[in-house]
Every structure is written in structure tokens, then in C-alpha cells.
Amino acid sequence: MRKNGIFMLFFLLSLMLTAGTKKISTVNDELSSWSNTKVKKEIISYINEITDKNSLYFIPEDERFAVFDNDGTLWAEKPVPEEMFIIYYAEKMVRKNPKLKNSMPFNKIKDFYENGKFVIKDRMLFDEIVGITHRGMTKDEFRKTAEEFFREVKYPKGDVPMSKIVYQPQLELMNYLRKNGFKVYICSGGETEFMRAISKEYYGIPEEQVIGSELVFEYDENNNTMTRNSKLYTDNNGKAKANNTLYRLGRPAVFAVGNVGSGGDIYMLRYSQASKYKSFQLLINHDDEKREFLYNEKNGISLKWAEKYNWNVVSMKDDWKQIFPGQVFSN
């Protein structure tokens, strides 16, 4: 009897533990690359709160919008993939037409390498190459070139395909948000059409949910083509990220994610706090020299605003169990 009683106790305990584990592991399954630290708990508790119809903070499903910066927030930015694309494309032009090799600015391409590493020392020269690689072609021509780049090129650190430099925890977070009724947008300084080449494949974000920098297009109704002009229509950095959120969504997003690096995301995160609903801000801090990169901002403004405005900061080192799909760059 006593033996049986102990068995029963163990049986009940194991049932309780299984039930408990099950609940935790469901959560872990969805955000399994996130360590069980404060940030992960804050995310889950926010989502539980705003999706619960009986909560004071309930948000109707058609008001659930999330905006994510791209460079340094969804994928690595040392170097920035679009900057790699620009040099890749200029080099490709030289291969196709070797005469270019000795003319400006193509004769200077080699200056973008230092000990085999890609570095932009001369910003004006770089902008000249941006002009050549981004402008004057039709939308479809540019798209083809961007797709080629993503197929052909590997990321210098780790020598991996570009699809492997996205952050695994962010893929999980975006899926988790979508499962909870969110529409997830990119809001990045990158050029919109460049990001649209991979937004669906890499992030599950449809092209109409990409907000980025835009060139003016010239529309020719006879040939029915859109040609990329040399003027910028919008430079989606700084305050423009707040403005373009409003233009595109009609209201602030309630969930906003950016990163420490250029300070370019602070207005986007701040503007999400103008929502009439309870909002959530997440700032990614690149403090993991071993598994990714270690860098900061000169003036530290992003972290200052995080403290001032009560944003959640992700330490890549402590809060992310795994950084890349397949842990690609471990040094």
C-alpha cells in the first residue's frame, strides 16, 4: 500500500511535470533559439496580453503590425549585403566589358579591398558606383541582377550563402508574431527593390510589406516600363522610418525592432510608442564577438534612447542561444 502510494505520488508528480514541461516546450518550440532570459519572457508576456480578449491591453487582429529593420536586425551587416552587391555588380560590368577597367570609377574598385576585406574608405567614390549599379535600368533588369547576386555570392565572414546570414531567433520571432495575427513588415534603409528580391524567400515577408529607400522611377506608357532614375524618392533612414511607417500603414506599428549600429532605427522605435495600443520595442545589441560581431555607436544614442523610453535590449551574446541557421560563423 505504502509502496503503491509512493508510486502514485511519483505518477502524479510526473504527470504534473510533463504538463508543465509541455507548456514551456511549446513556447520553446516557437522561440527555441532565444535563451530563457528576461527579454524572451517580456515578448511572450506582451503577446499573451495583447491577444487575450479579456485583457485591458487587447489589440484587435487587424491592428497588429510589426516593423523590423533589416541590416543588423534581420541579417548581418558587416559588410552590408547591399554594399557587397554594388561592388559585385561593378566588377561584373568590367568582366562583360573589359575596356571599362581603366576608366573611372571602375579603375578604383580595388580600393574597396584591404587585406582581402571589403571596406568603404571613399564614400563619394562609392556613391558614384551606386549610381552606376542602381540607376538607369528598368525595374525588371535590376531585379534580375539582384537575384543573380543572391544566387552567386557568398558572405565573406563564414563564406556562406547569403541566406545563411539571417538571424535564426528573428525568423522564429516573425513566425511567432504571424501566428498571433501580426502583419510583419520590413522598414529599412536598404533599397526596396533590392530587399524585395529575397524578402519572401528569406523572411516570409511579401513584397508589398517591404518599406525601404526608393528611387524615382520614370514611367514609359508606350513600352510599359519603369526605369530607375538618379533621384531618390525617399531615403528611409532616421525620421523617414517613422514617416514611411505612417504612409504605408496609416498608423504606428505596435511592435518595432531595430539595432544598435548607426542610430538609424531610433525614430522608428520611438514612433511605435505613439500607438493608441500598448506597444513593444526591441533593440538588438551586437555584443557577440565570438558568434557574430562586436560593435557599437560613437554616440551610443540607441542605447540611451532604449533606457530613456523603456525599450527591451537584446544582448546577442546572452539572449540568443543560436544566431545563424547552422551556427555558421563561429570563430
Next chain:
Amino acid sequence: MRKNGIFMLFFLLSLMLTAGTKKISTVNDELSSWSNTKVKKEIISYINEITDKNSLYFIPEDERFAVFDNDGTLWAEKPVPEEMFIIYYAEKMVRKNPKLKNSMPFNKIKDFYENGKFVIKDRMLFDEIVGITHRGMTKDEFRKTAEEFFREVKYPKGDVPMSKIVYQPQLELMNYLRKNGFKVYICSGGETEFMRAISKEYYGIPEEQVIGSELVFEYDENNNTMTRNSKLYTDNNGKAKANNTLYRLGRPAVFAVGNVGSGGDIYMLRYSQASKYKSFQLLINHDDEKREFLYNEKNGISLKWAEKYNWNVVSMKDDWKQIFPGQVFSN
């Protein structure tokens, strides 16, 4: 036996007829305000074609985008509701602050009425009032005023609430498109925030799917407000409707609907023909003096392009059984 044979024949015939009727009546239920003319058949046959997985012209669901102009395409435009709003708001300012009555441009408001009818004779004066009614306030303040307008004001012709000047056949068409996997957008010259005040309630179109003219907003991160500036960010008319379709959707829409009136929709309709998929264009012609209005364009460009580029033209008189919910303006 013979009698039974005839009965059986009748029975089979009635079964076939019922089946046939059922099929047609389902279609009629969805587009019941459309007459059974060529245009309706073309719409249905297009939708059947592009939603059929075995068809050469199948379009994947996430590529099904429709753009609708607003003024004269989704609701009446004689007068244009936003122009009514502008005068309504200026009059309201005078009521609140009677001193304004004798100062420019408020002392000229009466010039916008001729025999009790609203007419814009002085475009420059009107633009001055646009400045006063559209600019300098925050996004939220403007929104409140627009919502007030839609609650308080009636449309001059028919003296009906503003929700009754929408075209019933278009409500059915938008629903029919949505049921077939389309995302339906407005793409109109109207100011985006003005349209957003009613897009969901009147048309079932969420605010993020409204493309319109936009003012520049000044973002103040301390108060977290967006203030409407005096500069235009985009004037969404003519070619801009093609460009803004590209900015917002990332590709041409496959289904585009505009109207004869200003010629402002021709580039939007034409650009939809740049899609890599089979596309459909619909141009609404205001030829129904009795139930709506009769008007045309000076140069007739919309109808010329419709012929040149093979667009479908809707005669409101012949192709629409009913124009308004409740047939409000019958003269």
C-alpha cells in the same frame, strides 16, 4: 409507359434547368447589381480563368492585386466629397471663431455656391482653403475632423448620408474579388488620410491598402506626434498612380478600375498591363443622367486609350442594374 416516359423527360429536364439556374444564380448573387451584359461576363470569365489551377492564365493567390480609383469609380464625384469637406471645414472654423468671417479667404466662401450648388470657380482661392483645412494639424486632429464630416454632412444630390453615394455594383465587385483571393487597394488622387477615415467602413478596405496623395509630415519625437506640413509628398494623379502602385505593391496590379472624367486613371490602368500575368482593366463611363450623372472628358482620352489598349468599358446606364444602395438619387 409513354406517359411515364414523358414525366421522366420533364423530370430530367427540370433537374438540368435547376442545376443550370443554380449555377447562374450563384454568380448573380455575387454581382447582382450588374446587368447580364458583356462586361459582367468578361469579369466572371477572367476570374474563372486566373483562379483555375489548370488554366494557362492561373495567377498564384499572393499575386492577385486589384487597384480601384475612388472619386467617380467607387463613389459619386459631382461634387467630389473631399472638396465638400474643405468648404465644410472652413465654414466650421468661422462658426467657432466668427471674427474670421471678414478676413481672407473666409469672406469668399460664399463664392463657392451658385444657386445653392457647390462650384469651384476660383481654383487658387480654393487651394488657399485647402491649405487651411488640410495642413498644420496633427494626423489625429485631422482624422477627427474628417470623421466628423462623414457623420454630419449629406450629399447635395439626393440629400443622403455620404455612405449612400458609393456604387453598389463596385461593392459587389470588390467582395467578389476578395472571395477569389484578391487584395483590394484604393489608388486615388484623394488625400490618403481623408480616405482612410472611411475606407474600411464604406469599402472593406483596410487603411494600409489605401494609396493616395500625401502631405509631408513633421515628426516630433518628444511629443510623438506627426504634424501635416504644407508640402505635398506625392500627388497621386496621372503617372504617379502607376509609380505609387509599384512603390506600394512591388509589381503592377492585375486588376485595375478607373473612370472617365479627368483622364487621371489612364496610367494606372495602362500600368496594370505591364504585369507578367493576364490582367484586366475596367473603365467606368458616367452616361446615366437619370440615375447618376452624365459627363465626359474634353479630350476623351480615357475612352481613346480604352479602345487602343483593349480595356473593358462600363456603361453605368446599361451595365449596372442598380447604382446606389437603395437607388438614392433617382431624378
